[in-house]
Amino acid sequence: MTLLEKYNRMVPRYTSYPPANFFDTAFGEADARRLISDDAGRRPQSIALYVHIPFCRKVCHYCGCNTCGLGSGRQVAPYMEALRREVDMVAALMPDGIRASEIHYGGGTPNVIDADTLISFNSMMMSRFAPTADIETAIECNPAYLDRRYADRLLDAGFNRFSLGIQDFDADVLRMVNRDPSALPVDRLVRHLQGSGASVNLDFIYGLPGQTPDGFARTMERAADIRPDRLVTFSYAHVPWLKKNQTLLDASRLPSADDKLLMFERARQILGRAGYRQLGLDHFVLPDDSLSVAFEQGRLHRNFEGYCSTSDSVYAFGSSAIAQLRGGFVQNVKSVTDYISTVSGGHLPVERGISVNPKVRTVGIAIEQLMCNYRLRWDDVARAAQCSPHEARQACNAFGPQTLADMEADGILSVSPDGIDVSAEGRIFVRNIAARLDPLAGTQGKRFSTTA
Ligand SMILES: C[S@@+](CC[C@H](N)C(=O)[O-])C[C@H]1O[C@@H](n2cnc3c(N)ncnc32)[C@H](O)[C@@H]1O
Ligand code: SF4
Numbered sequence: 001m002t003l004l005e006k007y008n009r010m011v012p013r014y015t016s017y018p019p020a021n022f023f024d025t026a027f028g029e030a031d032a033r034r035l036i037s038d039d040a041g042r043r044p045q046s047i048a049l050y051v052h053i054p055f056c057r058k059v060c061h062y063c064g065c066n067t068c069g070l071g072s073g074r075q076v077a078p079y080m081e082a083l084r085r086e087v088d089m090v091a092a093l094m095p096d097g098i099r100a101s102e103i104h105y106g107g108g109t110p111n112v113i114d115a116d117t118l119i120s121f122n123s124m125m126m127s128r129f130a131p132t133a134d135i136e137t138a139i140e141c142n143p144a145y146l147d148r149r150y151a152d153r154l155l156d157a158g159f160n161r162f163s164l165g166i167q168d169f170d171a172d173v174l175r176m177v178n179r180d181p182s183a184l185p186v187d188r189l190v191r192h193l194q195g196s197g198a199s200v201n202l203d204f205i206y207g208l209p210g211q212t213p214d215g216f217a218r219t220m221e222r223a224a225d226i227r228p229d230r231l232v233t234f235s236y237a238h239v240p241w242l243k244k245n246q247t248l249l250d251a252s253r254l255p256s257a258d259d260k261l262l263m264f265e266r267a268r269q270i271l272g273r274a275g276y277r278q279l280g281l282d283h284f285v286l287p288d289d290s291l292s293v294a295f296e297q298g299r300l301h302r303n304f305e306g307y308c309s310t311s312d313s314v315y316a317f318g319s320s321a322i323a324q325l326r327g328g329f330v331q332n333v334k335s336v337t338d339y340i341s342t343v344s345g346g347h348l349p350v351e352r353g354i355s356v357n358p359k360v361r362t363v364g365i366a367i368e369q370l371m372c373n374y375r376l377r378w379d380d381v382a383r384a385a386q387c388s389p390h391e392a393r394q395a396c397n398a399f400g401p402q403t404l405a406d407m408e409a410d411g412i413l414s415v416s417p418d419g420i421d422v423s424a425e426g427r428i429f430v431r432n433i434a435a436r437l438d439p440l441a442g443t444q445g446k447r448f449s450t451t452a
Contacts (some may be wrong), residue, residue: 001361003410003412003425003429003450006410007429007432007433009435010114010269011103011431011434011435011441012431012434012435012438013431014368014371014431014434015121015302015304016143016304016324016329017360017363017364017367017368017438018354018356018360018364019440020322020329020331022350022354022440023128023329023331023352023353023354024045024353024354025351027330027350027352027353027354027355028350029350031330031350031353031355032323032330032348032353033348034091034327034351035323035325035326035328035330035331035355036090036093036094036315036323036325037094038325038326038327039313039325039326039327039435040093040094040095040098041095042326043095043098043266044098044142044312044313045099046099046100046101046132046310046312047098047100047101047129047312047313047314047315048097048100048101048102048103048104048249048303048305048308048310048313048314048315049100049103049104049125049314049315049316049317050103050104050304050305050314050315050316050317050321050323051083051104051105051106051110051121051125051316051317051318051321052066052104052106052107052108052316052317052318052319052320052321052332053105053106053107053108053109053110053112053113053318054066054068054079054108054318054319054320054336055067055068055069055070055073055075055076055079055107055108055109055112055113056066056069056070056107056108056109056112056142057066057069057070057109057112057142057144057195058178058180059178059245060167060177060178060179060245061177061245061246061248061249062177062205062208062236062245062246062249063176063243063245063246064237064239064242064243064246065107065108066108066319066320066334067107067109068108068336069110073112075336075337075340076112076117078115078340078344079318079319079340080113080117080121082339082340082343082344083317083318083370083445084121084124084242085343085346086206086317086318086349087125087128088128088316088341088437089343089346089348090317090348091128091129091402092313093394096128097130098129098130099129099131099132099287100128100129100130100131100132100135101132101134101136101310102124102135102137102308103122103125103131103135103136103137103138103139103140103310104139104140104305105118105138105140106134106140106305107140109140109141109142109145110141111139111141111142111145111150112142112145113177115149115150115153115154115157116153117370117417118154119153119154119278119446122157122158122159124138132309135158135351136160136161136337137158137159137160137161138159138160138161138163138305139154139159139161139162139163139164140163140165141162141163141164141165142164142165142166143165143166143181143182143183143184143186143189144179144180144181144182145183146164146182146183146184147183147184148158148184148192148331150243151189151192151193152196155193155196155197155198158222159198160197160198160199161198161199161200161201161294161408162193162198162199162200163200163201163202163203164182164186164189164200164201164202164417166182166186166202166204166219166223167179167203167204167208168205168208168211168215168216168219169186169203169219169223170210170211170215170218170219170220173208173209173210173215175212176208176209176210176249176250176253177208177209177249178248178296181426184228187225187226188201190202190226190227190228194437195227196322198252199229199230199289200228200229200230201228201229201230201232202223202226202228202230202231202232202233203231203232203234204219204220204223204231204232204233204234204269205234205235205236206232206233206235206236206254206260206263206264207217207235207236207238207254207260207263208236208249208251208254208255209249209250209251209253209254209255210253211263212255212257212259212261213255213259213266215262216263216266216267217263217266217267217270220233220266220270220271221270224270224271224273224274224276225269227274227286229285229286230240230283230284230285230286230289230291231271231276231283231284231285232282232283232284232306233264233267233282233284234261234282235260235264235281235282238251238254240365244350244409246449255447260353268302270332271284275287277292277295277436279291279295279300279307279372280302280307280372281290282370283306283307290309291307291308291309293309293361294307295372295373298369298373298375298380299373300372300373300376301368301372302368302372303324304316304322304324307372311384313325313326314347316330316332316406317332318332318335319332319334319335319336319337319338319349320332320334320338322452326361327351327355327356327361328340328355328356329353329354329356329432330349330350330351330352330353331350331352331353332349333349333350333351334351337400344351351359352373358387359395360383360388360395360440361385362385362387362391362392362395363395363396363437363438363439365381365384365385365392366381366392366395366396366437367434367438369381370420370422370433370434370437371428371430371431371434374421374422374426374430375419375420375421376419376420376429377418377419378392378393378418378419379418379419380419382395389446395439396438396439397436397437397438397439398437399426404420404433407426407429407432407433407436411423411425411426412425412429412433413426413433414425420433
């Protein structure tokens with residue numbers, strides 16, 4: 001049996017731990033208030049903030065994000081007002097003086113909000129949570145609606161990270177998925193943003209209808225020439241039973257599984273030759289990027305917004321937003337209408353969540369370390385989890401019946417008393433390795449969701 005056959009198992013993606021299917025709808029507003037008070041009560045040095053703007057001018061037929069059509073735009077003002085109220089409610093639970101190291105506007109399409117409104121909202125956030133000197137202010141933009149004036153207003157207001165959804169440079173592919181191309185030539189836009197001191201990320205998707213290995217390779221060549229600081233190649237997730245908009249795609253034009261693999265492999269080669277370093281499955285960064293440096297030092301982290309170099313708690317606002325706090329996760333309601341009405345009624349708009357005990361948190365820290373850095377050190381896990389290295393190993397099944405001996409024999413990792421190192425061949429199996437450390441693996445939902 002080949003290694004691919006042996007390890008071809010259903011394992012969680014581990015974008016959070018516990019995975020989101022363990023979040024429980026019995027978790028309510030009182031639980032959320034307790035998690036926020038506990039997290040902020042320990043006076044963290046800094047926190048990260050996430051603000052969700054769900055609106056899109058046109059919904060792309062492939063989209064799997066939590067979005068809604070902008071329509072006439074009449075929901076925007078009440079939504080922004082609800083965001084302010086939610087921020088006030090959360091800030092009231094926190095001691096003064098907590099600083100923000102990062103604020104991320106995601107969506108949907110945050111750049112459907114006019115620049116004045118967004119800048120004034122951001123100033124309000126900075127008055128509630130004092131920014132650190134090197135705060136990262138990041139925004140996801142659809143470049144079809146991004147003009148120079150809008151970009152300059154944000155740059156002047158201190159926005160210093162721009163993530164642009166390109167998906168593919170081929171106009172036919174974009175047409176097929178109901179998406180408009182960039183309003184400005186992407187190379188000029190990126191040069192302008194970088195020239196103004198901002199870092200730029202470009203998003204791409206492979207596996208869309210009409211895409212071919214040759215066509216996507218051309219897109220990657222062009223992307224590498226533009227030299228964004230970061231680049232993500234998402235594998236298209238086709239889940240039409242969950243996302244009704246995807247039923248509008250011409251499924252007969254979806255590339256085969258082999259072609260999809262080839263698209264990724266060629267992208268990896270092109271970006272590698274152009275000097276990009278691969279992080280995780282789908283992120284590529286220039287060698288001097290802060291994420292590349294963090295990886296080299298074994299301190300890369302991940303939250304729902306992507307890779308980062310801090311392990312700060314994330315306080316999240318807006319419909320569907322997920323807060324990642326020391327004691328667990330809180331997800332807001334997904335419907336924009338429900339979000340506005342719940343917040344207007346003076347309540348936190350909680351849909352589901354989970355409290356985690358210190359043991360589960362320890363496992364989460366170990367899995368995050370392994371997934372991001374392809375290595376873990378029990379000392380580092382113990383320090384972050386505030387336990388002993390022995391307790392960290394115990395929490396992760398490391399003394400249990402599930403040893404890693406067969407994986408070591410397969411050459412995908414090496415184990416030492418200090419920790420675990422994933423080999424170059426083992427990187428594609430990192431989720432399988434994480435699952436061996438995971439006491440919840442193979443269980444479904446709430447059974448292991450524990451209270452603090
Ligand atoms: C919130 S959007 C980015 C900002 C902006 N709305 C845009 O489209 O340019 C986040 C990214 O998720 C990716 N994405 C959306 N739906 C996806 C799907 N079904 N499978 C894989 N990636 C997807 C796209 O690359 C998209 O740029
Ligand atoms: S890809 Fe971006 S613009 Fe398109 S529907 Fe999704 S969030 Fe909106």
